[in-house]
Amino acid sequence: MTSTSLTKHARMTILVIEDDRKTGDYLKKGLIESGYQVDLVRNGTDGLHQALANSYELIVLDVMLPGIDGWQVMSALRAKRDLPVIFLTARDQVSDRIHGLELGADDYLVKPFSFTELVLRIRTLLRRGVMRESDTYKVADLHVDVLRRKVTRKGIDIVLTNKEFALLHLFCKHQGEALSRTLIASEVWDMNFDSDTNVVDVAVKRLRAKIDNAFEPKLIHTVRSIGYSFGEDS
Template sequence: MKLLIIEDEIKTAGFLKKGLEENGFSIDIAEDGGIGASLARQGDYDLIILDVMLPGLDGWSVLQALRRRRDLTPVLFLTARDNVADRVHGLELGADDYIVKPFAFSELLARIRTILRRGPLRQAATLQVGDLEIDVQRHRASRAGCVLDLTPKEFLLLSLLARRAGDVITRTLIAEQVWDINFDSGANVVDVHMHRLRAKVDDPFAARLIHTVRGIGYVLEDRSRR
């Protein structure tokens, strides 16, 4: 499979290229956002690894250009920008995943393989699971027509679950995506926030959408029609 790395740190790009080629991937590298966007238009890539802070065009602009022309090539952000607002913004623009530097190569490789297995993530203006609707552009969520009053972290958490509806999301992945990549997944912060999210998404309604998978994590799915 053919991957494009858009990364201006030469050592990081070289490390990624070496490791991914050793795992059977064909790699192109661009050290400038504008050049990367041009290569993405011309090449037939299976996945793009994209930094945010780039010379030329920044990563946000590169991804926006891709999605504007309905290019659904999977994009994985690999960046030092680790705050919640950046993660939300990246996912809202249409990224398939978001990893914060510093990172473990084994995890990056696992994330890449997961994305490639499920294929391009079809980005829609609205994500829907049962009677739950998430407007990713307007940063709003509603259930059965009732607007949900969510904090930024709760919205990011719910969006993460909705984008992978039906898949079990581990506490570790939730911690990395919503908080920090070095977050201690053994702490109960994930469970506390999930409890608060459930109070808004599930408790006022007859059917539950957020389900616990004991010892692993959580899954968002509509089981009412089973």
């Protein structure tokens, strides 16, 4: 760890809410060595209190906690605060991951985990957090509430999957820009896809069916040989 890296993170404080003593101590020690200040709490009730009473740049949160569980902590936290949260848990079912993200978590990492991967994810979220995005967007008669994951058009509720919402959120942040399929794949799926994979086009088609097909004006536009743009004008 270089002195420059330590200085960069020195003022960033992370709250770890983890009841397993060995895991909690390991996380605290490792994150301190990575240049962060760390508060460690071992139950959900105290963790929520700490999260609401203090200023943290990020929270690492377990699900299975004494007191109130991680789901309850996340729900109560999102009602009052907007800061990056990573679930770090042994709950490895897809339904658990979806539930955590739907509650408003920014990331979900399953135990056993790579500490290096955790630190990389933390750094990614903190970089994003330097430039906080808008919590709400209005494009024509489309309304997007990012924190509540709520989408309406002409006052009609529109239910989106996590990936559809992530795609719409990306479009909202880059209105009027031509976004390539590669960029969309990287941002929404956090990975690169081969050029012959049509996952982006399929996802856009599904999103169009929900937010565009029955409405005017159309908001999603195909940009020939590039990808897609979003907004009232093509």
